[in-house]
Amino acid sequence: MTRHITIPKYVSHETIDGETIVINLDKGHYFSLQNTASDLWNHLVDGKSPETVVNAFETRGNVVMEEVRQFFVELENEGLITPGENVEFLEDNINVDPDNYCKPSFQKFTDMEDLLLLDPIHDTDESGWPHQSH
Amino acid sequence: MVKKMSDPLVTVIVPVHNGAPFLQETLQSIYAQTYSPIEIIAVNHGSTDGSGNILSKQYAIRVIDQPHLGNAYARNTGIKAANGDYIAFIDQDDLWHSEKVHRQMDALLQDPKLLFTISHFLSFLSPGSSLPSWTRPETFTIGKPDYSPSSLVARKEAFAINGLFQENLKIASDVDWFFLANDNGLPMKVIPEVLHRRRVHDRNQSQSAAPLKKEMLNVIRNSIKRKSP
Numbered sequence: 001m002t003r004h005i006t007i008p009k010y011v012s013h014e015t016i017d018g019e020t021i022v023i024n025l026d027k028g029h030y031f032s033l034q035n036t037a038s039d040l041w042n043h044l045v046d047g048k049s050p051e052t053v054v055n056a057f058e059t060r061g062n063v064v065m066e067e068v069r070q071f072f073v074e075l076e077n078e079g080l081i082t083p084g085e086n087v088e089f090l091e092d093n094i095n096v097d098p099d100n101y102c103k104p105s106f107q108k109f110t111d112m113e114d115l116l117l118l119d120p121i122h123d124t125d126e127s128g129w130p131h132q133s134h
Numbered sequence: 135m136v137k138k139m140s141d142p143l144v145t146v147i148v149p150v151h152n153g154a155p156f157l158q159e160t161l162q163s164i165y166a167q168t169y170s171p172i173e174i175i176a177v178n179h180g181s182t183d184g185s186g187n188i189l190s191k192q193y194a195i196r197v198i199d200q201p202h203l204g205n206a207y208a209r210n211t212g213i214k215a216a217n218g219d220y221i222a223f224i225d226q227d228d229l230w231h232s233e234k235v236h237r238q239m240d241a242l243l244q245d246p247k248l249l250f251t252i253s254h255f256l257s258f259l260s261p262g263s264s265l266p267s268w269t270r271p272e273t274f275t276i277g278k279p280d281y282s283p284s285s286l287v288a289r290k291e292a293f294a295i296n297g298l299f300q301e302n303l304k305i306a307s308d309v310d311w312f313f314l315a316n317d318n319g320l321p322m323k324v325i326p327e328v329l330h331r332r333r334v335h336d337r338n339q340s341q342s343a344a345p346l347k348k349e350m351l352n353v354i355r356n357s358i359k360r361k362s363p
Contacts, residue, residue, distance in 0.1 A: 012353040023184075033357050035272050109358070113310055115281035 004049045004084035005072075015042060022106075024079050028113030030031035031078070039096070040071060044081060049096055056096040061111050064101060071104040078108070142243075144169065144220040144235055147212030148176045149205045153226030156181040156260070156333060160226055161192060169235040175215055177208040185226075206299035206307035209283065215300060219290050223283035227333040229258075230284075234329035238287035241323050249295065249320045250288035253329035255280035260335035269334055277328040281312045294318055306314070306349035313357045315325045 007013070020033040020041050032040050043053045050072040057064050060107040075081045146164050150157060164174055174195045178186055178349065180202025189197045199209055213221060222235060238251040254277035259265055296315050299307040315322065 012347045012351060013350070014355075015234065016355070019355075021351050021358065023350065023354060030354050030358075107358070109317060109361075112281075112313060112357075114279040115309065117278070118273075 003051065003086050004047070005044055005076075005081040006084040007045065008079065008082055013041070013045070020079055023116065025116055026079060028110070028116035029078065030109050030112070030116070031080070032107040032109075033104075035104075036100070036102050037071065037106055040068060040104055041075070043094060043096075044075075045071075046094075053096070054095060056094050057098055057101065060101060061096045064098075067103050074106070078106075137343075138171075141169070141171065141239070142174060142220055143171050144167060144222055144239065145216035146172055146174045146222045146224060146235070147209055147214070147216070147220035148174065148226060149208035149212070149222055150176050150178045150181055150185050150189065150226050150316075151202060151205075152181050152185060154181075154184040154188060156227040157185055157188050160224060160228060161195070162226075163232075164224065164231040164354055165234045166232045167230065168233050169239055170297075172235065175212045177211050179205075179208045187315060199241045202314050204301065206301045206303060209307075210272045210298040210301065213290070213293055216290065221286045221290055221293070222286060224330075225282075225284045227260075227335070228284045229331040229333070231327075231329040231331075235287060238325055239331060241325060242287065242289065245323070247321045248289075248323050250286060250315070251325055252280050252285040252287075253325045254327055255282070255285060255330040255332050256328050257334050259332050263335040266334065266356035277326075279324045279326075280330055280332075281309075282330075282332075282356045283308050284332065289337040292320060303349050303353070305346045306353050309350060310353045310356075313353055314360075315358055317360045334339055 008026070011022060011024055013020055013022040015038055018034060020038040021034065022031040022041070024030070040053060044050070050069070054065050054068045054133055057068055072081070148160065161223065164172070174303050175198060176189050177198045177200060178189055179200050186199070189195060198213070198215060200208065200211060209223060220239065224230060234253065238253060241251050242248050256275070256277055257273040259274070292315070296311065296318055300310050301307070303310055
């Protein structure tokens with residue numbers, strides 16, 4: 001059995017030039033993920049289970065696999081991913097770049113919590129955040 | 135309250151785009167302010183619902199008509215036209231406590247280092263509306279710091295230092311302004327009182343949240359870049 005994850009609807013994310021910005025609108029926190037961390041995030045976005053991604057680093061050894069596993073734990077602790085369904089099929093191999101691996105981590109920012117907690121993103125118009133459309 | 139012989143002029147800017155249903159009530163909450171002197175500038179950007187008629191019937195409001203180019207453009211027009219050295223904003227459907235401007239100006243006048251103040255806010259459900267599913271219930275009962283233009287009272291120089299609202303951002307220009315102010319370390323103060331009431335009403339919501347999400351992510355990306363060495 002392979003456990004998947006889901007990305008909650010209150011999490012917004014975007015990757016540009018190898019940097020992923022993630023916003024947790026439930027807590028008002030935002031994050032920057034770069035390099036390997038950004039790649040790992042996008043594997044999850046692509047629907048890969050954490051276990052599949054961890055196993056893809058087998059050639060780098062147990063320490064690296066544990067670092068990847070721990071990174072996913074930290075993402076879950078921050079509310080950026082939540083447990084999803086268990087599936088029975090074995091997933092296809094994924095493409096990782098173990099030679100360019102660097103220990104994944106993220107920068108977390110809490111300085112604008114009050115602003116980001118004003119309201120969940122919903123339908124809005126040009127009246128601005130966080131107003132609803134007129 | 136701090137009362138000087140001649141309190142400085144505060145310009146209140148009201149961007150208006152099809153705000154007829156609640157506009158008069160909003161204007162009344164400005165008229166009810168205990169602070170004086172106040173000048174009111176309504177920037178009517180492309181209204182087609184009679185908002186212009188409502189504004190034309192008001193006494194002592196400067197009305198600037200311009201095309202519908204977004205709230206950032208409208209707010210910037212107001213800033214540039216302002217005679218006051220202090221600027222406040224209110225959205226066309228929101229309400230102010232009668233002492234809002236006074237309490238925030240007290241803070242600014244008592245501490246010359248401050249460049250802007252915000253207050254706390256509460257949401258309120260517009261009569262006749264049902265509660266939309268997307269609202270946070272706690273915003274109706276627990277006052278929280280309000281990083282929105284309707285809460286902001288600022289020295290005009292804050293906009294010289296931090297810039298005007300970014301007009302290329304159609305939705306998140308106010309978020310961007312506050313992020314930039316934070317990154318620039320603009321001295322500010324939160325007045326921990328509910329002085330702004332934000333109207334919630336169940337209008338038809340036909341627009342996607344996707345453009346806002348994209349702008350938000352861009353604003354935050356730029357902020358992180360500024361913070362990174």
